[in-house]
Amino acid sequence: MAEPTPSPTPNRAVYGFAWFSAFKTLFVLYVAWALLPEYFLQDVLGLTYLPDKYFALFLPILVLCALTVFAFLIYPPWNLSMQDDLNDVHTLRDKHAIVRCQYIDPSSSRRCEHKVDAIPADASNNFNSWLFEKYCNEHKIDNQPTESEIGDIGDNCDCVDKTKCWLHKRPNHLKVLQKRETVPNVCDLDVGDVCKELFLEE
Incomplete structure (x- = not known):
């Protein structure tokens, strides 16, 4: 079975030329319909079933407005909805980042400067390649x-x-x-007392 490849093939060349020719032909017909006068299309060519010339301008403007709305109002929020939050660690580092050990020496209050390893992505962590060990090999045993x-x-x-x-x-x-x-207990309020507080008290 042949692997998919983006390189040119004879089939792609034929399909590409066919699509190119079809779109060029349709564009020429569209321009002719939009620019030629009505009497020439009806009397000379006998084309009496063409749509109104109004649509020659309406449809391109409609498509451009739709693209503008999509590009400025739909596409950016759509991309942002698929991104992690700005305060998420995934926006600040990737699997190639250098992460330091989180161990803090109690006597000097200095943090360990050793590098920690990335946790292998497997089924136990849902194949998440962003996870790192918390402590280096030297301090991992002490913090079990x-x-x-x-x-x-x-x-x-x-x-x-x-x-x-x-x-x-x-x-x-x-x-x-x-x-x-703990979260305080939820209690019901008497509706009569609430109405008095809202509407009768000055």
């Missing part, structure tokens, strides 16, 4: 989750696939969630 942390995660996680679990990838995230303030 302890058995007690893994046990705590197991009590709070009901994920079927543990390799995709957020809590297993970042064990400290559970502590962060537990330290956050």
Whole structure:
């Protein structure tokens, strides 16, 4: 089976010449219809079934207006909707970026300057080639989750696939969630009190 290639082939040459000839012919006919007077088309050539000359200008203007609207009002938002957010890490780096280790020395409060490796893209991370290790090889062992942390995660996680679990990838995230303030309870308001507050109070 031949592989698809953009190089010229005899079939493409024939099809290209046929399309070129067809469009040239249609363009000449269009210009003749738009410029030749009505009496010449009807009396000399006998063409009485052609559309009104109004459409000779209306259709090109309609197409140009549609292209303008698409180019300025539809195409840019369409592209932006497919892009990552401006504050997303994917807009700032790619798989060739140099990412540093996130380990911070407790004694000197200095951050590690070693480079970390990219995580191989496979089925466990949905073939995402943007992911990087959090720590370098020197500090990776020191920052592994302890058995007690893994046990705590197991009590709070009901994920079927543990390799995709957020809590297993970042064990400290559970502590962060537990330290956050809870959302206040939702309560119903009496409609009568709301109306009095809105309309009767001055």
